[in-house]
Amino acid sequence: MAMNEATARQAPNVYDAEPIPDSARAEIERLLASGDLFRYTAPSDAPVALLEKEFAEYLGSRYALAVSSCSAALFLSLKALDLPRGARVLIPAFTFAAVPSAVLHADCVPVLCEVGANFRIDMADFEAKLDHDIAAVLISHMRGHTSDMDAIQRLCETRHIPVIEDAAHSLATLWNGRKIGTLGRIGCFSFQSYKLVNAGEGGMLVTDDPEIAARAVIMSGAYEHNWKKHPGLQNSYHHWQNRLPLYNMRMQNLSAAVIRPQIPLIDERAGRGLENHDYVAARLDACPHFSVPPALPQETRAPDSLQFNLEGFARDEDVLAFQSAAQAEGITIQVFGLSQDNARAFWNWKFLGDTPPDLPLTRAMLMRACDLRLPARLERADLDYIADALIAAAEHVRQKAA
Numbered sequence: 001m002a003m004n005e006a007t008a009r010q011a012p013n014v015y016d017a018e019p020i021p022d023s024a025r026a027e028i029e030r031l032l033a034s035g036d037l038f039r040y041t042a043p044s045d046a047p048v049a050l051l052e053k054e055f056a057e058y059l060g061s062r063y064a065l066a067v068s069s070c071s072a073a074l075f076l077s078l079k080a081l082d083l084p085r086g087a088r089v090l091i092p093a094f095t096f097a098a099v100p101s102a103v104l105h106a107d108c109v110p111v112l113c114e115v116g117a118n119f120r121i122d123m124a125d126f127e128a129k130l131d132h133d134i135a136a137v138l139i140s141h142m143r144g145h146t147s148d149m150d151a152i153q154r155l156c157e158t159r160h161i162p163v164i165e166d167a168a169h170s171l172a173t174l175w176n177g178r179k180i181g182t183l184g185r186i187g188c189f190s191f192q193s194y195k196l197v198n199a200g201e202g203g204m205l206v207t208d209d210p211e212i213a214a215r216a217v218i219m220s221g222a223y224e225h226n227w228k229k230h231p232g233l234q235n236s237y238h239h240w241q242n243r244l245p246l247y248n249m250r251m252q253n254l255s256a257a258v259i260r261p262q263i264p265l266i267d268e269r270a271g272r273g274l275e276n277h278d279y280v281a282a283r284l285d286a287c288p289h290f291s292v293p294p295a296l297p298q299e300t301r302a303p304d305s306l307q308f309n310l311e312g313f314a315r316d317e318d319v320l321a322f323q324s325a326a327q328a329e330g331i332t333i334q335v336f337g338l339s340q341d342n343a344r345a346f347w348n349w350k351f352l353g354d355t356p357p358d359l360p361l362t363r364a365m366l367m368r369a370c371d372l373r374l375p376a377r378l379e380r381a382d383l384d385y386i387a388d389a390l391i392a393a394a395e396h397v398r399q400k401a402a
């Protein structure tokens with residue numbers, strides 16, 4: 001595309017979240033008219049209960065519990081595993097600050113494991129750390145990049161260590177044809193606005209384990225006999241009644257009304273997201289200044305953003321100059337390690353202690369990895385605008401640096 005044509009076109013708006021289908025309106029009106037917003041008021045078929053049923057069916061899980069956020073789902077997962085206070089939980093060092101926070105909230109200790117230049121868990125470091133008194137593993141599939149789940153499951157199964165999947169950003173991602181979030185003992189999802197399904201806020205916990213489901217349901221705030229509104233093994237609920245604290249992390253009916261009409265759209269959004277991603281990824285990867293790590297062979301991705309590495313950018317100031325040059329064309333790139341107080345840079349998690357752990361692989365990746373939102377709704381011309389602008393920005397900076 002000629003440069004004047006590219007500049008004549010407006011930079012696409014990549015910040016708007018997924019739109020809410022019009023079909024949500026009638027149900028929202030009905031809820032507003034009746035005031036029936038609490039999930040446990042209706043004797044049956046409350047919107048939250050219907051959402052749980054539909055989400056479990058979509059994933060092929062036995063149980064689904066709707067909660068206030070993915071962070072709440074992660075916290076309840078750790079509580080439902082009944083880990084002792086101070087238990088060590090292995091998590092990747094490349095994740096969102098809410099993940100180590102959920103571990104702390106559950107009175108556990110996060111142990112950070114290295115993540116490599118391909119945005120996935122470094123398996124040598126994972127294996128080395130697994131034998132240091134790890135009680136549970138929480139795999140955060142950050143930005144929808146799946147770590148080697150075959151190896152992770154094998155290593156954890158032989159040691160009887162439970163695996164929780166943080167699938168917040170991996171809805172519709174497949175691993176060997178199976179849905180991400182259903183591989184581990186528990187899977188957690190997010191409906192925060194910048195995920196594939198947009199409810200502003202919201203989360204889901206899925207499991208096939210009836211004991212974990214019963215414990216999580218009660219702790220999510222199914223007080224008294226409200227657990228009877230969750231299908232499942234009634235005996236476990238009887239057993240846990242009044243024995244577990246109530247953390248009140250329930251979802252309300254309006255959120256479910258916003259989410260339910262998006263469930264049938266997930267696969268289409270994921271397919272378009274992957275097409276857009278692969279198109280821009282191929283264009284950037286063909287340019288010597290960028291590299292885009294490929295998906296693992298077992299993985300079918302469902303991305304709504306693109307991560308790529310800058311190649312040959314030795315100095316931080318050149319990375320910042322690239323970022324500014326892209327910004328001048330209307331394209332916002334986040335370099336995880338270079339923006340102040342970034343919530344995805346582990347050294348900013350001061351709540352874990354003042355001295356960050358020594359994680360040179362993850363640190364090097366975060367200093368050069370670029371993050372670009374790439375929503376499914378973008379058109380081919382938008383994608384070309386973005387690729388042209390990034391390639392031009394990189395060439396401009398590298399020519400000046402040379």
Ligand SMILES: *Cc1c(COP(=O)(O)O)cnc(C)c1O
Nearest residue numbers: 069070071098142168169190192
């Ligand atoms: C968004 C996100 C979270 C947090 O989800 P909330 O619903 O906002 O609590 C956790 N982990 C990952 C990988 C995420 O992308």
